Amino acid sequence: MLQQAAFTKVEAEKKTVTGADLLLEALKKEEVEVIFGYPGGAVLPIYDKIYDCDIMHVLPRHEQGGIHAAEGYARVSGKAGVVIATSGPGATNVVTGLADAMMDSLPLVVFTGQVATGVIGTDAFQEADILGITTPITKYNCQIRNIEEIPRIIKEAFHIATTGRPGPVLIDFPKDIAAGLVERPAEPEISLPGYQPTIEPNYLQIRKLTEAVSSAKRPVILAGAGILFSKASDLLLEYVEQQKVPVVHTLLGLGGFPADHPLFLGLAGMHGCYTANMALYECDLLVNIGARFDDRLTGNLAHFAPNATVAHIDIDPAEIGKNVPTAIPVVGDAKEALTMLVKQEGKPPEHSEWMQTLEGYKKENPYWYENSDSPLKPQRVTEMLYEKTNGEGIVVTDVGQHQMWAAQYYPLKNPDRWVTSGGLGTMGFGLPAAIGAQIADPSATVIAILGDAGFQMSTQELAVIREMNLPIKIAIFNNRSLGMVRQWQQIFYQERYSHSKIPSQPSFVKLADAYDIKAYEINSEQEAEKILAEVMKDKEPVLLDFRVAENENVYPMIAPGKGLHEMVGVKK
Amino acid sequence: MKRIITLTVLNRPGVLNRITNLFSKRNYNIESISVGETEQEGISRITCVVNVDNDRVIEQITKQVNKQIDVLKVADISDQAVVARELALIKVQSTPQNRNEIYSLIEPFRASVIDVGKDSLIIQITGESEKIEAFIELIKPYGIKELARTGTTAFPRSSQRSNHKTNYSIV
Numbered sequence: 001m002l003q004q005a006a007f008t009k010v011e012a013e014k015k016t017v018t019g020a021d022l023l024l025e026a027l028k029k030e031e032v033e034v035i036f037g038y039p040g041g042a043v044l045p046i047y048d049k050i051y052d053c054d055i056m057h058v059l060p061r062h063e064q065g066g067i068h069a070a071e072g073y074a075r076v077s078g079k080a081g082v083v084i085a086t087s088g089p090g091a092t093n094v095v096t097g098l099a100d101a102m103m104d105s106l107p108l109v110v111f112t113g114q115v116a117t118g119v120i121g122t123d124a125f126q127e128a129d130i131l132g133i134t135t136p137i138t139k140y141n142c143q144i145r146n147i148e149e150i151p152r153i154i155k156e157a158f159h160i161a162t163t164g165r166p167g168p169v170l171i172d173f174p175k176d177i178a179a180g181l182v183e184r185p186a187e188p189e190i191s192l193p194g195y196q197p198t199i200e201p202n203y204l205q206i207r208k209l210t211e212a213v214s215s216a217k218r219p220v221i222l223a224g225a226g227i228l229f230s231k232a233s234d235l236l237l238e239y240v241e242q243q244k245v246p247v248v249h250t251l252l253g254l255g256g257f258p259a260d261h262p263l264f265l266g267l268a269g270m271h272g273c274y275t276a277n278m279a280l281y282e283c284d285l286l287v288n289i290g291a292r293f294d295d296r297l298t299g300n301l302a303h304f305a306p307n308a309t310v311a312h313i314d315i316d317p318a319e320i321g322k323n324v325p326t327a328i329p330v331v332g333d334a335k336e337a338l339t340m341l342v343k344q345e346g347k348p349p350e351h352s353e354w355m356q357t358l359e360g361y362k363k364e365n366p367y368w369y370e371n372s373d374s375p376l377k378p379q380r381v382t383e384m385l386y387e388k389t390n391g392e393g394i395v396v397t398d399v400g401q402h403q404m405w406a407a408q409y410y411p412l413k414n415p416d417r418w419v420t421s422g423g424l425g426t427m428g429f430g431l432p433a434a435i436g437a438q439i440a441d442p443s444a445t446v447i448a449i450l451g452d453a454g455f456q457m458s459t460q461e462l463a464v465i466r467e468m469n470l471p472i473k474i475a476i477f478n479n480r481s482l483g484m485v486r487q488w489q490q491i492f493y494q495e496r497y498s499h500s501k502i503p504s505q506p507s508f509v510k511l512a513d514a515y516d517i518k519a520y521e522i523n524s525e526q527e528a529e530k531i532l533a534e535v536m537k538d539k540e541p542v543l544l545d546f547r548v549a550e551n552e553n554v555y556p557m558i559a560p561g562k563g564l565h566e567m568v569g570v571k572k
Numbered sequence: 573m574k575r576i577i578t579l580t581v582l583n584r585p586g587v588l589n590r591i592t593n594l595f596s597k598r599n600y601n602i603e604s605i606s607v608g609e610t611e612q613e614g615i616s617r618i619t620c621v622v623n624v625d626n627d628r629v630i631e632q633i634t635k636q637v638n639k640q641i642d643v644l645k646v647a648d649i650s651d652q653a654v655v656a657r658e659l660a661l662i663k664v665q666s667t668p669q670n671r672n673e674i675y676s677l678i679e680p681f682r683a684s685v686i687d688v689g690k691d692s693l694i695i696q697i698t699g700e701s702e703k704i705e706a707f708i709e710l711i712k713p714y715g716i717k718e719l720a721r722t723g724t725t726a727f728p729r730s731s732q733r734s735n736h737k738t739n740y741s742i743v
């Protein structure tokens with residue numbers, strides 16, 4: 001009797017699973033901690049199930065904020081960020097975030113609602129062809145056509161997003177699929193015969209690279225974000241100390257190698273430091289680990305590392321040889337490659353002359369700016385933020401001048417403490433990304449360094465910060481301009497400041513007040529000292545409106561079309 | 573230079589879109605593309621003919637295509653001995669007076685007439701693109717009313733000679 005009752009219960013359970021149930025169950029299986037989602041018509045069946053679900057749900061105030069938050073979460077936690085948006089406008093609002101994540105290889109799994117299968121293609125209310133729109137900006141996307149497929153597709157989506165070269169995956173979820181009932185499908189098996197990323201590098205290539213390092217006179221390692229994705233920071237350090245090869249970082253790689261290490265040369269690229277750029281220019285062996293030779297890094301390719309043998313370790317074979325001809329290609333995961341390289345115990349290169357040259361560059365050409373108490377200098381503010389957090393905060397930036405100053409004056413010691421929009425350069429990224437970063441690491445001091453313009457592209461997310469009482473320190477470098485645009489107009493467009501000056505910015509202090517967030521306007525270094533000492537340890541959010549010098553420029557700088565050795569503004 | 577790439581792909585919705593999208597995203601020019609099912613259920617074969625400036629571009633194309641999740645295999649078969657075929661349907665103006673003349677052109681090309689109308693013929697021709705182009709040039713003076721080409725589809729030959737100069741089959 002009892003048995004029979006149990007049997008009927010199982011039978012009943014079998015039949016009462018909806019598509020939305022299967023979605024949430026799949027998310028639990030993937031150990032998803034947080035969903036960044038915004039409800040709407042097409043995802044109502046999903047939201048009805050979320051009502052009873054214990055996975056944390058964050059409601060951004062705009063879907064774009066949601067997906068940038070998921071990116072920040074993914075960057076800091078190393079896990080996939082999960083987003084839910086409704087069909088049509090909800091889905092199109094996540095497009096920028098997808099493009100951003102695709103460029104910067106961030107693992108995301110994004111669910112978009114879709115109109116019911118019966119009306120797809122009829123221009124139904126809130127219908128958008130989101131698969132067509134997002135195909136070029138996703139690692140993979142698909143639409144669920146049968147309820148039974150849901151567990152398998154979601155399992156595959158997480159697998160694709162987080163393995164190999166990470167990236168965003170979008171799953172389009174028609175409303176009737178989410179609402180439909182089905183017998184519980186069997187445990188899914190991943191079936192991706194066309195997707196087998198090469199993890200372990202070819203041994204012969206590793207041998208070749210080891211020999212190249214041993215015989216190099218002027219070697220340098222370019223470490224990119226691949227180091228962070230494969231969690232290879234410790235191994236990089238071990239390898240570098242074994243071989244004594246100096247390291248430069250890409251913008252996105254910052255923190256992968258400790259900035260206070262004597263073999264660290266600094267950030268390379270358009271606003272990188274003199275030593276790092278000259279090391280890339282003058283080296284005879286360039287070992288790229290997990291970077292993609294972006295144009296902002298290389299400058300004019302004709303002048304890039306002109307005398308170097310190039311070795312490139314990358315999990316994505318398509319990146320090797322894409323921009324820079326490569327003599328020693330190594331396809332594989334950075335961690336695996338470095339493990340093998342360390343084991344080789346190759347003879348360290350004899351390069352004392354090179355190291356002396358680089359030491360000289362370092363000593364003679366550090367970053368510089370002219371400080372003043374008032375107007376407040378943005379570089380000084382960044383240094384103060386560094387001092388007040390012992391360099392151990394999570395630094396999240398928006399895009400523009402402040403981003404470059406943060407990269408220059410907040411030398412990161414640890415990996416996964418740096419969240420920035422590199423490849424796509426998305427203004428409005430910083431504030432929501434800081435939300436995701438804080439959720440990923442609740443005990444960290446998260447500093448959102450923003451420009452006054454980028455801040456206003458996602459101001460609405462202050463509501464989330466208040467609601468969740470996230471102790472984010474929002475530092476706005478307020479120069480009443482689109483600083484980087486203004487700088488380019490000054491230098492390349494004869495000071496014709498076309499729409500780059502915004503003297504009429506609103507009061508950010510009053511704005512913060514409306515969101516019930518503590519805020520200060522700061523006009524001098526003295527004030528900054530005093531207020532930072534007060535608020536940095538606070539367990540609640542604070543907005544700091546730093547009124548910084550309006551016409552400050554980021555230096556050094558490489559003009560477009562110039563090579564890395566043609567920096568301007570290296571010295572005062 | 574012209575290159576022939578063959579792709580074996582999972583026949584899932586959107587796969588063709590993803591590949592053609594990739595070509596436009598990366599600024600590659602497709603000269604022709606043909607798609608069809610293979611002997612295995614659920615697997616399709618795509619043959620692309622692309623025009624590229626140098627080997628680096630073709631290397632990028634194959635790598636980028638290979639990266640796509642639903643793509644099982646990519647091969648640039650241009651340097652192998654291949655059999656490449658295309659089909660064209662040509663509707664050409666024709667009066668009873670010149671019909672025989674047109675027939676005499678068709679024969680050496682092993683083309684065939686598959687429909688005859690009052691003032692036009694439909695010719696079907698298969699072969700390599702060059703042959704089809706040569707035929708089109710020849711037939712043009714009679715007045716082509718409509719033309720449809722399938723694009724090249726190709727296989728590497730079963731036996732590859734070790735040192736071949738011609739990339740294409742002769743027949």
